[in-house]
Amino acid sequence: MHNQDQALIFESSTPGRIGYSLPEMDVQELDLASLLPEGYLREEEAELPEVSELDIMRHYTALSKRNHGLDSGFYPLGSCTMKYNPKINENVARYNGFAHVHPLQDESSVQGALGLLYDLQEHLIEITGMDEVTLQSAAGAHGEWTGLMLIRAYHEANGDMKRTKVIVPDSAHGTNPASATIAGFDTITVKSTDQGLVDLEDLRRVVGEDTAALMLTNPNTLGLFEEEILEIAEIVHQAGGKVYYDGANLNAVLSKARPGDMGFDVVHLNLHKTFTGPHGGGGPGSGPVGVKADLIPFLPKPIISKRGEEFVLDYDRPQSIGRVKPFYGNFGINVRAYTYIRSMGPDGLKAVTEYAVLNANYMMRRLAEHYDLPFEKHCKHEFVLSGKRQKKLGVRTLDIAKRLLDFGYHPPTIYFPLNVEECIMIEPTETESKETLDSFVDIMIQIAKEAEENPEVVQEAPHTTVVGRLDETMAARKPILKFQKK
Numbered sequence: 112m113h114n115q116d117q118a119l120i121f122e123s124s125t126p127g128r129i130g131y132s133l134p135e136m137d138v139q140e141l142d143l144a145s146l147l148p149e150g151y152l153r154e155e156e157a158e159l160p161e162v163s164e165l166d167i168m169r170h171y172t173a174l175s176k177r178n179h180g181l182d183s184g185f186y187p188l189g190s191c192t193m194k195y196n197p198k199i200n201e202n203v204a205r206y207n208g209f210a211h212v213h214p215l216q217d218e219s220s221v222q223g224a225l226g227l228l229y230d231l232q233e234h235l236i237e238i239t240g241m242d243e244v245t246l247q248s249a250a251g252a253h254g255e256w257t258g259l260m261l262i263r264a265y266h267e268a269n270g271d272m273k274r275t276k277v278i279v280p281d282s283a284h285g286t287n288p289a290s291a292t293i294a295g296f297d298t299i300t301v302k303s304t305d306q307g308l309v310d311l312e313d314l315r316r317v318v319g320e321d322t323a324a325l326m327l328t329n330p331n332t333l334g335l336f337e338e339e340i341l342e343i344a345e346i347v348h349q350a351g352g353k354v355y356y357d358g359a360n361l362n363a364v365l366s367k368a369r370p371g372d373m374g375f376d377v378v379h380l381n382l383h384k385t386f387t388g389p390h391g392g393g394g395p396g397s398g399p400v401g402v403k404a405d406l407i408p409f410l411p412k413p414i415i416s417k418r419g420e421e422f423v424l425d426y427d428r429p430q431s432i433g434r435v436k437p438f439y440g441n442f443g444i445n446v447r448a449y450t451y452i453r454s455m456g457p458d459g460l461k462a463v464t465e466y467a468v469l470n471a472n473y474m475m476r477r478l479a480e481h482y483d484l485p486f487e488k489h490c491k492h493e494f495v496l497s498g499k500r501q502k503k504l505g506v507r508t509l510d511i512a513k514r515l516l517d518f519g520y521h522p523p524t525i526y527f528p529l530n531v532e533e534c535i536m537i538e539p540t541e542t543e544s545k546e547t548l549d550s551f552v553d554i555m556i557q558i559a560k561e562a563e564e565n566p567e568v569v570q571e572a573p574h575t576t577v578v579g580r581l582d583e584t585m586a587a588r589k590p591i592l593k594f595q596k597k
């Protein structure tokens with residue numbers, strides 16, 4: 112399947128073979144020794160592979176084929192919305208006027224770009240039901256932190272200094288408690304009921320004078336809609352806290368329900384999830400933050416606003432928490448999201464939600480005979496199964512995830528929500544065909560049968576990939592990112 116030889120390009124180096132041609136240098140060579148601190152200059156020549164241009168091209172192309180991306184196969188990663196990224200977004204982001212705009216250009220010469228950002232803000236205000244939006248934050252977690260800093264600034268402006276706690280449900284995405292901690296708050300957990308929803312009794316017990324905010328996502332990370340959301344918001348507001356909406360995944364409510372109408376004060380969105388910015392691999396994201404009127408004064412500056420017919424960057428914001436990102440945020444991702452919103456239109460966005468929810472429920476019901484379903488209710492855009500039945504046979508969800516790789520699927524999320532044993536969280540998205548959903552379900556059913564009849568084949572998976580099971584912690588914590596000659 113894979114051409115191993117191509118991956119060994121570094122080893123197949125031939126002395127003297129060169130893959131580039133450069134003109135003679137016609138400027139004075141820098142005296143690096145005088146510019147760099149002592150000890151920074153290498154003493155020996157770097158050992159670089161010596162190969163032709165064609166060989167290096169094949170090397171990188173072979174490596175790229177080892178990757179799994181949305182454009183190569185189904186990617187049902189729960190709480191991540193790996194939907195198709197329409198290629199028209201790329202065309203528009205590459206327009207000269209967008210791609211070559213310089214962040215230090217004078218406002219008067221970037222009216223088109225500012226106009227697009229302003230219009231995007233207006234669309235996001237409409238979609239979320241908030242009063243103002245900033246596009247500065249570069250990702251979901253960054254948006255969470257920004258939103259919490261706004262809440263902190265709001266309480267401090269009211270002289271309310273004792274609000275040090277952020278309440279987070281036990282089903283929350285891991286970034287929620289992490290962002291709260293980095294924003295200087297202590298987190299406390301509110302329990303879920305056995306129905307997978309916020310336990311109101313427990314919420315009443317944990318809110319108080321020290322509550323800065325409750326962070327929630329609705330539908331929650333189990334894919335279930337918090338039906339008591341108005342009462343939840345009321346409980347927190349009564350105690351003087353703010354309610355934060357983690358809107359990383361809006362696929363279940365787009366054009367159907369709005370955080371602003373559910374009682375939320377702050378929301379962040381992941382334009383690189385719901386609004387089709389490409390993501391994964393640490394590429395640029397965009398995590399706009401929307402707020403209700405009483406939090407507007409604290410928004411990061413500058414704010415993009417409109418004076419008459421002119422778009423301006425407004426720095427005159429004395430209560431602002433300051434900048435959270437240089438220039439205008441990740442402009443290219445904002446252009447892609449804008450293109451997506453404009454090309455879908457309100458009816459298109461409504462259809463997104465309807466198909467995303469239909470697809471998830473279809474898969475959930477087909478799989479429910481073969482895996483445990485911890486919550487009986489209909490789901491929203493994603494659902495959670497439990498691999499408890501398979502665990503009794505000695506097959507863990509990690510094994511199931513690895514086995515899926517043999518069939519060319521990216522595995523679902525298996526490391527959270529933490530309140531479901533051996534969870535498997537699947538988010539199909541609206542962009543997949545019924546045939547793709549069925550093929551995936553058929554393979555999941557086959558794996559459930561293998562767990563009963565031939566567990567080793569699952570326990571020892573993957574069998575077809577270039578590498579088998581990796582030490583994932585080491586790979587993340589101590590990645591080896593450069594060539595080391597053997």
Ligand SMILES: *Cc1c(COP(=O)(O)O)cnc(C)c1O
Pocket residue numbers: 190191250251252253284286287328357359360381396398
């Ligand atoms: C993806 C996600 C985040 C974090 O977003 P990043 O852009 O990866 O920082 C936060 N909350 C939820 C629910 C998510 O799905």
